[in-house]
Amino acid sequence: MFEEILLESFIAVGTIAFAMSGSFKAIRHELDVFGVLVLGFSTALGGGLIRDALVHRTPSAFIELSPAVYALIGCLIVHRAHAGDLCAGRVPDRDIFPVVFPTADAEVGKP
Numbered sequence: 001m002f003e004e005i006l007l008e009s010f011i012a013v014g015t016i017a018f019a020m021s022g023s024f025k026a027i028r029h030e031l032d033v034f035g036v037l038v039l040g041f042s043t044a045l046g047g048g049l050i051r052d053a054l055v056h057r058t059p060s061a062f063i064e065l066s067p068a069v070y071a072l073i074g075c076l077i078v079h080r081a082h083a084g085d086l087c088a089g090r091v092p093d094r095d096i097f098p099v100v101f102p103t104a105d106a107e108v109g110k111p
Helices: 002-028 033-054 066-083 103-108
Strands: none
Touching: 002 033, 002 066, 033 066
């Protein structure tokens, strides 16, 4: 029971982070809401779809609704933050991953 909740929370955080990363890239290139959703969804769900296709499994995004909901949440967070001027007209120069995984910068040698 606890392991299932922990695994689902990791899946949710990862999918939301990937969706936010793709959405930031779409906003950086001045795409509209549809472009933000397409790029966010493809970034969040694309890796899992390709992985499952390579191992001849039905992709989990086609079976369950939760990955799409998590991707939508990530896209909407970024879009609302940008539309509501929470970013003050700025789009982060870096991806969302150093925020979620701060050790990634330490491995590359960045401060």
